[in-house]
Amino acid sequence: MLFTIRELSRKIRDRSISPVELTHDCLNRIEKLNPILNAFITVTAESALDQARIAEREIYRGNYLGKLHGIPIGIKDIIDVAGVPTTAASALFKDRVPKEDAQVVRRLRCAGAIILGKQNLHEFAYGASSMISYFGEVRNPWNTAYIVGGSSGGGAASVAAGLGFAAVGSDTAGSIRLPAAFCGIVGLKPTYGRISTRGVIPLSSSYDHVGPLTNSVYDSALMAQALSDYDSPNPCVDRPAPSLVSAFDEPPKDLRVGIPREVFFDDLHPDIAAATEKAIQIFVDLNWQIRDVKLEVSTDRTLSSAEAYAYHKPYVENSPQLYDPATLARIQTGAKISAPDALRASRDLQASRHAIHETFNDIDVLLTPTVPIPPPSIASLRKNPENLRPQELLMLRNTRPFNVWGIPTISIPCGFTKEGLPIGLQLAAAPWRGVTLLQAAHAYEQATPWHTMRPNLPT
Secondary structure, X not given: OOOOHHHHHHHHHOOOOOHHHXXXXXXXXXXXXXXXXXXEEEEOHXXXXXXHHHHHHHHHOOOOOOOOOOOEEEEEOOEOEOOEOOOOOOHHHOOOOOOOOOHHHHHHHHHOOEEEXXXXXXXXXXXXXXXXXXXXXXXXXXXXXXXXXXXOHHHHHHHHHOOOOOEEEEEOOOOOHHHHHHHOOEEEEOOOOOXXXXXXXXXXXXXXXXXXXXXXHHHHHHHHHHHEEOOOOOOOOOOOOOOOHHHHOOOOOOOEEEEOHHHHOOOOOHHHHHHHHHHHHHXXXXXXXXXXXXOOOOOOOHHHHHHHHHHHHHHHHHOHHHXXXXXXXXXXXXXXXXXXXXXXXXXXXXXXXXXXXXXXXXOOEEEEEXXXXXXXXXXXXXXXXXXXXXXXXXXOOOOHHHHHHOOOEEEEEEEEOOOOOXXXXXXEEOOOOHHHHHHHHHHHHHOOOHHHOOOOOOO
């Protein structure tokens, strides 16, 4: 079974495989594997097959919309799809059914993608494990005894397991890149503002990003290109520019890679440290320049806590019992933050985003491990629930600063632990330099075998 959109789109266009066949295959795998992985909350099988039949007819008539036409994908369940529940994995919203599509869903429909359903997550995206969900935890397809990461855990598990060929997630502190690393796939967080968040339940609007989870860097570019839009009223006509797919027109040359060892390389698990050093050597072998850099990393969560509480305040006051207690406690940390403190934090955020530009005067991309530790086991976190939040904060340590800076960042597979769990490598570029980022990630991907490996699951 082929797993990349790039490969499948060729077969769809030359009619050696049909969107209906692909959709049936995905739905069959969901039926078989979702009881094990718990990646989907809602499967929209009937409408997916209807979309696939329409796509097949249109393509056979010569009305081919592009490389996402007829490709089955999943949507994180904080992103609105008209007529389908958007639960945010919470009892609070278990019956919430939006009337309109989110902007990113509108974009996908314009591209002819097939929507398979809504995917599980950490409740309200307020956590990094995908263990806290009204619908149960998501399990890692490489070893179901381990967490998948979060909060876009269902999307990452789905893509890694072949339940769909891409997923759309959200990333406020690492929620795309962390589960991508834990599942051995690609997770892309674009420049802040490149992809619309309209119709996405917010966590913290100053940090929220939407982006794709895929099985290759090229597929990430295809998805990000389709999703990119700033709330245009007619997304099927208004096309963004420049093209992210142009990143692959020619290989990059003489890139300068910055290594911020302070903070990002502290206390790494030995297997992750070794895999990251080998990855750096790959770039050396490509004759790229390696430079040490120092970054100022903020750990202030004032603004994110204030914004999360501002959204949830009426629900917390009226229906606190419908939240998981851990989620409720996190939300309530923002209750006492004053308006002046939130304003100060907002100004500090803008200053950080301005300052990061200077870093890229001397380098083209930054390189760090995506996550400093491998996935913890579900059993260990269940046994010691007080360890969940400290573990999540550690897992997000390397990803969160890139949401603060708002710069395009990607996680790509770079090896495995001795226990056979995936390891992720994180690359970032200057604001709006997504092409440079994708070039660097693609060059590494093509020089290594990790992107070709899949978990051993029933077929």
